[in-house]
Amino acid sequence: MSRRHTRALLAATAAAVLTLTGCAGWGGGPGGGGPNSINVLMVNNPQMIDLQRLTADNFTAETGINVNFTVLPENDVRDKISQEFSSQAGQYDVASLSNFEIPIYAKSKWIAPLDDYVAADTQFDQDDILKPMTQSLTADDGKLYGEPFYGESSFLMYRKDVLESAGLTMPEKPTWQQVAGIAAQVDNRQPGMRGICLRGQPGWGQIFAPLTTVVNTFGGTWFSKDWTPKVDAPEFTEATKFYVDLIRAHGENGAPQAGFTECLNNLIQGNVAMWYDATSAAGSLEADDSPVKGKIGYAPAPVVKTDSSGWLYAWSWSIQQASDKKDNAWKFISWASGKQYEELVGRQVGWSSVPAGKRASTYENQDYLGVASSFAEPTRAAIESADPRNPGVQERPAIGIQFVDIPEFTDLGTQVSQYVSSAIAGQMSVDEALERGQRLAEDVAERYKSREEDQQ
Structure with a gap:
């Protein structure tokens, strides 16, 4: 042990x-x-x-x-x-x-x-x-x-008044490119207000909860159907660079340490104009003592190549x-x-x-x-x-939207998340982060391919 x-x-x-x-x-x-x-x-x-x-x-x-x-x-x-x-x-x-x-x-x-x-x-x-x-x-x-006690997906939360003041309208079904454009236009629209909050905190359930949904809709995946690792594939790389670049250009202060709680506080306190995260956050945003109650709009999780991209938990x-x-x-x-x-x-x-x-x-x-x-x-x-069995553009070897439902994913996702968080902090490139992640994913894939061969 x-x-x-x-x-x-x-x-x-x-x-x-x-x-x-x-x-x-x-x-x-x-x-x-x-x-x-x-x-x-x-x-x-x-x-x-x-x-x-x-x-x-x-x-x-x-x-x-x-x-x-x-x-x-x-x-x-x-x-x-x-x-x-x-x-x-x-x-x-x-x-x-x-x-x-x-x-x-x-x-x-x-x-x-x-x-x-x-x-x-x-x-x-x-x-x-x-x-x-x-x-x-x-x-x-x-x-x-199992039977659910409560559940959530993810969506985009945004300040209706801030977008309106900038003459902007949130599309009914926004793409990530449209969201990035809006983030650029509302960045610093109010003093100290950044365009968007996205998790940057390391952890398979922190940064990779939203980021894996971005990877999915950009056409990427952690593993293909036959357990071929795809962490450094062009689609995974494009999605991660997009996410990292968006945070670095228009994201919250202290992004490499920002998780769900930090982004929630940022939106409530007026430090950001948008936030993509769990649907469960809405209850706090609309609470009687919330300063942004009634000011928040809710749009579907942004997409690129898929019809939907929200997670499921x-x-x-x-x-x-x-x-x-x-x-x-x-x-x-x-x-x-x-x-x-x-x-x-x-x-x-x-x-x-x-x-x-x-x-x-x-x-x-x-x-x-x-x-x-x-x-x-x-x-x-x-x-x-949400479609936990078909969340992307290709077949998967395991169920899961924001995760790969295998025991090894907790360690794999957490280790790779540390590299991506370092890229947000400017300590390494996304290419380097995902090259390291690919090697870790190859070790996991080798074990699963061996098991499948043994079962045949």
Whole structure:
């Protein structure tokens, strides 16, 4: 085991101890056992914390099933879930996994298929789940292994008033070239305001979340169908140079360190006129205390060669294969991902806090639309246009839009992202960054080609 992985596991363990201690009043941590309890391991995102607080008075009161939560930050929970589910100890019955992990875990038989539960549950209504979500949580064997708690795609957010003052109109379906042109014209339109914010922070889930969608629509891909690496191919190179040049010419200050949070703050504080990122950001932009509430327009993810280019991501629920409480685990999932739960959140927490992005019915709910009218339809359209199996112009060897759904991608994407971030900082050229990335991708491709040959 590498020292880096050892440190990660130690950090996860330490965080787990703190969580079990600090959240005991909320049922924090597996304990109690018994046939009428389940253990849930999940990320500490705000909507998950709402769920934790609402469970005892609602789900437990209705079903008699006690839920013991272990709640950890994202990086720590990923490490702990991997450790727990790979060992198949059965300590946790349910975990929050994303559509990145679920197909991988399903192939390893760490999680249980849900099809029989869905078929027998007359209230859950799988057909109401947005099709790309169901598709992204379905493994190669055709079985469903997860249910989304909330989901997102990506779109372009822009200051309507700033564009109007410059005599500009955002196209209904902008291209990246049009967006770059607008960024140039609104750059410094107001004192200290840059044209656009794009993530530059290293990380497979930071810079390469938006950048891989740009690569896709420029005609590039990480790997072709036969696992030939394409990181230094002309299309991948053109897309990356475009992205880096746009940031360097008209992007935010401190771009090599800017991730989702930094760009969100930049748009809220008036430091940038546009931002391409997650649809989930809209709730913060339109919050009652946001200085840009009502000033933001929402356009589809910019394209070049594809009809759409938005990504797809969902925090979802899966059941550990080794769990001996699968029936109760499904009852929890059915409740937490159900229509009734969204209505409960709307009534008790607020409609702006509803875990949206997963059900068609959410976008027909007038109470929800009352607070989300400006971004609800663009969000739904972005998610419904996402195609996790065919996100580019060529066939792919693995599912995924903003990632390649293989375990090795987390390290590959992160290492290459460090080079691209260095290019944004002017410390190396894009060509050099992608040449290094190609060598790393070749190592990954060699392993997969060998596996396919062994299976033949």
